[in-house]
Amino acid sequence: MVHRGPLESHRGHLLRKTGGLTPETAAFLAGLGIEPVANENLWQEALTHGSVGTVRNYERLEFLGDRVLGLAIAEWLYEQSDNTEGQLSQRLNALVSREMCARIAREIGLPEHIRLGKQARDDGGADSDNILGDVMEALLGASFLTRGFGPTRDLVRRIWANAVAGRAGHRKHPKSALQEWAAGNRRAVPEYSLAERSGPDHAASFTVKVLVRNVGEAEAKGSSKQEAETAAAAAFMEKYA
Template identity: 65%
Template sequence: MTGLSPDARAWLEQHGFIPTDDAVWLEALTHGSFNGSGPADAADYQRLEFLGDRVLGLSVAAWLFRAGDAPEGKLSQRLNALVSGTTCARIARSIGLPEHIRLGKQARDDGGADSDKILGDVMEALIGACFIEHGFDTAQGLIYRLWAKELEGDVGKAKHPKSALQEWAAGNRRAPPVYTVTDRSGPDHAARFTVEVSVRNVGNAEATASSKGEAERLAAKAFLERFG
């Protein structure tokens, strides 16, 4: 396996990842599609993403627990928003991750470097790599630094649109909202989902996003803006 490129190493160091063992960082930056265009033994990021997801969740949960006395429901609401793929992808873009992901040509041509799913997964894989190399405390410190604006901001404080729509329907004596996937396009690593939400005898709204869950959230938000 080749080592990190000078650009990739400089970028990792710039953002506090402190690479020492090239192999673990190359693994974190490698999408499965790369194996069709790179070294045959190139491991992809999935195992590190699994680990990083847990390190991120525990770190954010600990921060939220110490930050105040919010009840469990509010803590869960904020935790889910702060560790979501959408938030991870947003942070990944803010530090310039897309240009450093190792993708196969077809995946890159299909927009994989700007996929929320891929960016979120690689962000978690980098956290996993940091944990493997330097331990939990260092990985947690990295998370708190990269997530600082998100933790101190309003992410997850507002009621989730799907919950708000459910309560709106119940409060107005309407049937529960129904979500339907009306279209799915693109390859698996850069899929686009269109979801319609409808409330009987009221109306419907539609939204498209890179995941079914995000499309449902945006559809619920659009419905409330139109009918709420």
């Protein structure tokens, strides 16, 4: 057992009471090149899920960070190539998707620093693509407010470097591929329907069915309806195309 002195224990109590950053989280942010000392409450807000029950959580910062990330990636892709608008949009959508944001969050070690209520944590909230993606965007929103666009763009370019250098967005999106396959084979337009929704709101699971009449159907699960539709389209293509 680790014994804390009176001053250390008092400081820990104040951190919990005021919502200040823990030393571990401050070190995590510093490792990203972020020095949050000037506005710790904003960074804590970016890391706080609604299940904690505090007045402020990451939702407003997520809204802002989503736009900041989109601009940072769009500028980067524009600089990199002479691709058409459609090709740029395809790559942009893949690189700013919830799944990609969650992947980046895991790569930088974000999950252990998210503040979750007990039930949300017990339900696996710290590994939910929805929550991880949202918090990743919220951190970028906090970075934009405290440091401006330039340093935030530099952060995006550093932690998204492998994703941008990879193949994300080069292949056709499964739903687009299925749509084109159906049209090219004179089949009906693919029909998507929600087969099941389960789990609590913060860790929901969706099962979606896609049907192409006179061909067949396929089902798949995801942490969002959009993710499940994408997986269902991919499953259909693998099965029938």
